[in-house]
Amino acid sequence: MNSAPLMAIRGLEVTFGTSRVVHGIDLDIAAGEALGVVGESGCGKSVTWLAALGLLPGMAATSGSVRFQGQELCNAPRATLENVRGRRIAMIFQDPSSCLNPVRRVGPQLVEAVTLHTNLRGDEAKTEVLRLMELVGIPDRAARFNLYPHEFSGGQSQRLMIAMALAGRPDILVADEPTTALDATIQAQILDLLGRLRRETGMALIFISHDLGAVSQVCDRIAVMYAGRVVETGAVTEIFAHPRHPYTVGLLNSIPRLDGGQDDLLTIPGAVPDPSHLPPGCAFAARCARADETCATAIPPLRGDGAAVACWHAALPNPSLREAALA
């Protein structure tokens, strides 16, 4: 990355009581890029981004650094976080009801979001809401302005939530499993929409999903997470063509292919370890056919520039790095 990143996460750790669930995440987000964060359930995808935005409950302890446009967000004062959230960085979730009040008409709720995050008021705010409804593909928007959330289908509700997230014209949209609850056709439409919005608005997109296939449709780059760590990062095309971490290979083997050229979908044996009882070495070792003594005893660091991998057996541009890292 040539210019300074829009967001730089360094050494981010999250602990709930005695259980550390995020173990030192380092990630850069460039302006306008789409980064997919993938991994099985429980590997720390959501917690990482909730921590970065200061949205975890008080019992969570967060440390490290999250710099957004040079401003530190990790453990920042509430006023700083409230100024950034919604306005500069917005987040959407799987369930639209988390952001839409079921007993209020949607138009006024969107106007409220626009008023909260911009200087627009009155008719100007309403015009902006109608623009946002058009942007996210809500047909007949003037009539729908006065409907209640339950009068919209699942896919349309998802579009409304995206419109609400765009109210502050954010620099980063964090989308946490936004299509998981939708059927395949609607899922494809929402993925298309996110890709188009990213291109049209120039915002960066963080797309969190357990579905590597969905992520590959909208993202330029992927960060694969396992047991609270990033285990591989790289361009989508590179990761699909040359996955280096055995876990990434497992995730790729479990994606159904449209051409049907795959006889069996392979599942990864075993399960994600309990974060409070991680093994001393590589957390994936117990599920990995290539694991040896080193893997069982030493945690592989994430190595590489741009494309990076945390595996003692992954091919490295310079093999002496393995020796150096083990020394």
Ligand SMILES: Nc1ncnc2c1ncn2[C@@H]1O[C@H](COP(=O)(O)OP(=O)(O)OP(=O)(O)O)[C@@H](O)[C@H]1O
């Ligand atoms: N409020 C909480 N209190 C205690 N532990 C939590 C809390 N929230 C999350 N965790 C734990 O943190 C770990 C990471 O959870 P996280 O939700 O980030 O996983 P994920 O990869 O996003 O999974 P999913 O795809 O299921 O959302 C899990 O072990 C989870 O049980």
